[in-house]
Amino acid sequence: MNQRGGLRRFRAPAPAPEPAPPEVERCELCGTLVDPGHGHVVDLEHRSIMCACRACYLLFTRPEAGRYRAVPDRYLHDPARQLTTAEWEGLGIPVGAVFFLRGADGLAAFYPSPAGATECLLNLETWTELAANHPLLGMVEPEVEAILIRAEQAGVECYLVPIDACYQLVGLVRLHWTGFDGGPEAREAIAGFFAELRSRVRPLEPEG
Numbered sequence: 001m002n003q004r005g006g007l008r009r010f011r012a013p014a015p016a017p018e019p020a021p022p023e024v025e026r027c028e029l030c031g032t033l034v035d036p037g038h039g040h041v042v043d044l045e046h047r048s049i050m051c052a053c054r055a056c057y058l059l060f061t062r063p064e065a066g067r068y069r070a071v072p073d074r075y076l077h078d079p080a081r082q083l084t085t086a087e088w089e090g091l092g093i094p095v096g097a098v099f100f101l102r103g104a105d106g107l108a109a110f111y112p113s114p115a116g117a118t119e120c121l122l123n124l125e126t127w128t129e130l131a132a133n134h135p136l137l138g139m140v141e142p143e144v145e146a147i148l149i150r151a152e153q154a155g156v157e158c159y160l161v162p163i164d165a166c167y168q169l170v171g172l173v174r175l176h177w178t179g180f181d182g183g184p185e186a187r188e189a190i191a192g193f194f195a196e197l198r199s200r201v202r203p204l205e206p207e208g
């Protein structure tokens with residue numbers, strides 16, 4: 001199953017009177033059937049995400065594993081040191097939702113758009129200053145985790161998430177976006193994504 005097919009289950013579920021029949025998914029490394037809670041590995045060579053059975057997933061949990069790397073399943077936030085609106089505005093990012101990844105080429109910022117994940121300019125100096133005050137930003141494991149920030153009038157949300165969650169958000173935006181501003185369907189899908197995210201995140205343990 002290709003990457004988009006494998007991630008289809010992440011799309012915002014439409015309220016249906018009957019549950020949809022479960023989709024058959026396979027490990028993209030060995031072909032074994034996997035259940036809906038299966039893990040993912042990143043293929044660093046092709047910059048893609050693959051569905052993995054437990055055995056294959058565990059093979060790639062060590063950082064020295066080479067081409068493939070298991071995506072961790074932690075979702076963290078830091079309620080004691082939240083980003084302020086002023087700090088967010090200091091980054092100068094013109095969109096309301098963005099994720100930050102550390103890869104072989106260093107840190108990069110992307111936002112979900114109807115065309116997919118789109119890179120945006122990042123002021124590294126500002127980011128470094130921000131990371132000094134917000135340890136969560138520095139905890140991201142390269143290639144497999146991201147910092148996801150959403151800025152709204154109500155405030156700024158900042159999470160450390162597995163990279164597949166960002167792919168999920170990108171997929172939702174591509175699927176539902178209409179017109180200039182996304183339209184109500186996209187807004188609803190994005191709101192649903194963040195509601196689910198909020199229910200999964202755990203607070204960062206205080207140091208010591």
Ligand SMILES: [Zn+2]
Pocket residue numbers: 027028029030031032052053054055056057
């Ligand atoms: Zn497998």
Ligand SMILES: [Zn+2]
Pocket residue numbers: 006007025038039040050051052
């Ligand atoms: Zn999958």
